[in-house]
Amino acid sequence: MRRVGIGEIAGVVSQARDLYADDPAAIELLDAYDRRLNEPLRLAVAGVVKAGKSTLLNALIGEQVAPTDAGECTKLVVWYRYSLTPRVTVHLADGRTERLPVRRSDGALELDLGSIDIDEVGWIDVAWPSEHLRTTVLIDTPGIASLSAATSLRTTRFLTPDHRPSDADAIIYLLRHIHASDVAFLEAFRDTVAGSSHTVNAVGLLSRADEIGSGRIDSLISAARIAERYRRDGELRALTLGVIPVAGLLAEGARTLRESEFIAFRALAALTREQRERLFVSVDRFTRASADTDLSVSVRQRLLARFGLFGVRLGVALVRGGAHTSSELAERMIAQSGLIDVQRFVADQFRSRVAALKARTVLDGVTDLLREKPRAGATGVRIAIERVSLTAHDLRELALLAQLRTSVSALQPEDEAEAERIVGGAGDSASARLGLSDLATKADVREATAQRLAHWRMLEQSPLNDRTTTQTCRVVARSLEAIASEVGAAHPGGSGSDIMPSR
Template sequence: MTDSGIPDLLRQAREVFGHDAAALAVVDELRQRWEGPLRIAVAGMVKAGKSTLLNAIIGEEIAPTDAGECTRIVTWYRYGATPRVTLHPLAGGSLAGGPRNVPVTREDGRLVFPLDGTPAEDVERLVVEWPAPGLKDLTLIDTPGIASLSTDVSGRSTAFLLPQDAPSAADAVIYLMRHMHAADLGFLESFRDTAAGQSGTVNALAVLSRADEVGAGRIDSLISAAVISERYSQDPDVKSLALGVVPVAGLLAQSARTMRQADFDALLAVATMDRDQRERLLLSADRFIRGTGTAGSDGAGQLDTATRESLVNRFGLFGIRLGAALIRGGIDAPTPLAHELARRSGLGHLLDSVDHLFQSRAGALKARAAVVGLEALLRTAPAGSAEPLATALERVRSGAHEFRELKLLAALRTGSVPLDLRQSEEAERVVGGHGDLPAVRLGLPPDSSLEEISDAARSCLNRWRALADNPLMQPAAVEACRVVQRSCEGMLAGIPAGR
């Protein structure tokens, strides 16, 4: 989404609501959101691994992963030059005063937010500012568990992600699930909406978290998880609600991104054990921690109970097996081992998906929030006073091709466009359903030349133009063809002259 339209709309809104302090606060928030990084919420049921995955994405253990008070609070993680944690009290709650700083402390390398007896139900949100490079272009929001036994905890996530009279505070959502349950589908269905031509289909990505558990911690667990994820991705119910399903071993991803020398030394000790003894020891977490059968001069004898317990807590049996196998395969230093474990955890696939599905169209996703927010404000404006703003808003909403792409993408994934399967699949790809880069839209290799992209875009344009001119095509299909044509024209316009 280009800058044309949204900044002007926000300036007009300030003029219209100049005497309404509450409305001006909303407009200012929409401006900050438009100018700031993309906001992605991490959601899912209790124990889905949200905080663990968030730590893996950031590359530091700053999100609490225990079952303490902080996991019941919506927590924002954004970039800051110096570490700072700010507590924002709930309006109308028992806490007096405005936002206040919370001490930044660490225990065993992990960040801890001491609330000093403050009830979690009186806290609207925590804002953690941290100098992590991964947060420069992305604000991550950790949410309490959906379908929690506590209706208060579950309600916080629902109210935050699905407000009734305002745009969601998140531009996109990564939804974690251990298996596909009715509650998962119910949440994704609720997250989908149709305002501004939008749908959860275009801003929700599902993650099969704790993917290593799919194969009971076997070294080939991620292969099994990938097969299940692909099956979920093709399920009509899931496809209409999420852009895809990605398998990730979150615990392994977090520990790989935060690997310590002590972790490598312990995995090296496991790798040097007698094979049969190692396999017997890794039959269960309890057996490994107790060190059953480890007496002797082999590697296991070098590990005390606390070290073995730390390995299980940080890597799980899958990570221990994989780490030991990689060391036996020739990796002899912590850094290359960490990189390989992170790659095999599925984290790279997830980060790539976030980049080409969300970050590449961040402008359009943030623009949707501005449009929906202004539409909500207009419903409260006195009749006639905001008519010029309403007209300008409608002009932007109906004229922005990015919105038309999002609307068509949602319709294609719900099967409501009268095109055949091949045409629907191509249209979905061309309008950005698999990523926003021209090569991806055109089904070309990432390193395709500008000439190859130009030829493919021109061929695609001619093909969809011919389809639109077919007198037997239904009006809804013709409209879809026109959107695809415009996407092709946009790609051609972006190629420098003479190429």
């Protein structure tokens, strides 16, 4: 299977630059596309006000760098990218830039605009030495459906611009319940990105999932059931690739757990069952003066602010269950928070196809430029765009994935579900595409590939197909042929004892 390469897309941009050499605005746009092609995945975090965006972003970065209070910087688009040294730069609307001092308070980065008027700011760029930013540029956006129209408008303009592709390659959208504003925003993002770029590249997170069960230990189990219902049956199916429950506050607290906090958890774990039950009955009871614990009210208030009542209960249970060090407790908390599921989803669905996502966006952007500013001699650029679009199979997979999610198919329901999975709807590895265990061997993959390929070739040849169904079957069969080539299915004498690697 021929996958699109960043180099050939850069070649298209270079051709367009020659064509528009005398147009400064066009050159500026094409330069931006070039920079985009050379960057890691751009992943935006969006959602309604107080959905927990900045908290999740801190958990993904592994440090408290995104402001979570109601300060001015939470009303702006803020980019977080990797750098060897910390640096904060304000990009003003008029094109100028200003550097901000890098200051931390109680371990958290402080973003203070000082004398800069917020209305003059376009966006803020934070360069930070976190290993988690090496492969992903994370973008924090202001809450939509804000009481401030200007605040919501900044996110809308950034993620769903009217006359150009979105600056984000993919989006994590946080929601607490499905509201009309959530659906409307995701539809706009799909129409901006999927409508032109032929892909669905959003994932929904059921944020603050620990609050669904009023902070009970089994809250995330209840949240998982709700998320699965949204994923299968709700309006979100056509708008996102999945819905994942996550306890963002727990994830942030665990990723930044301090030794003093572990000591406090250990002290709570040493209490009797009756004492713990009295303390944990409610937020009010946990933070009032009590003879049941020697921990001060201020210490308990800080624990609650950092982890929530669910996180405190869970932390104590994990310490009692054998988490003997702060690192062990942090690891087990992270495993319970849903953060690993989010990271795995981003890796499987977005980073694994980042070249295709960027290629589709840049090709659409150059196509729009050719249409808006027609030039003699543009035929060569158009031919290059068409050649890439027609020959890169991963772009066809993205188009089919969007089609299966957003329109009615003539396939049988079980074939439709399998088609979605084979073109990468559940992940990009061969085992994920075939619905096999991650421990599947090459022999398992070869056998499953041969069976499914025969099935889809037969479907492709059915005289009852309409044109769309035949094209769908052809794309699915081509994806299976690529897997067969990868595992040597055409050479049955090969060894099949080793575990399949990711693609």
